[in-house]
Amino acid sequence: MASKESIYKALEEVMDPEIPVLSVIDLGMITDVQTGDEIVVKMIPTFAACPAISYLQSNIKKVLEEKLKMPVSVLIDKSVNWASSRMTQAGREKLKNYGIAPPPREQQSDPLLTIASQVPCPHCGSRETYLRSPFGATLCRAMHYCKSCGQVFEQFKPLD
DSSP states (O other), rough: OOHHHHHHHHHHHHHOSSSSTTTTTTTEEEEEESSSEEEEEOOSSSTOOTHHHHHHHHHHHHHHHHHSSEEEEEEEOOOOOOGGGSSSHHHHHEEEEEEEEEEEEESSHOOOOOOOOOOOOTOHHHHHEEEEOOOOTTTTTEEEEEEEOOOOEEEEOOOO
């Protein structure tokens, strides 16, 4: 029987297909693991309409079965909604180093105001930025522009 620690360690190798520097652990997508005759992993997507849900389920199953040599079931946990506050501090740093601004820790009452606020540029750290578009390459990102370094960058949208 696999330990919960070994399961979580293996899950650190399951990377998000859209942001390949972040694992499902970094994103806070795993809500529970159970072990016995089979490993049961409960997960939540970062967005309900995320096109990568089935890919992630399949990849979690594949990685755990290969590493731990046990049958695995991966279920969507419908009792919990993902929130950007679930992202680990390590995940936030990885996201910034990848060139995407992490979601802010505190949100304003209007989510659009939160993403429209001066988001620190992940390239130079300047707050001299503005929102170019609330729509980025995926549903979970917005586009910003940095006046200091001239870079366009994405921000992972806050969701709480």
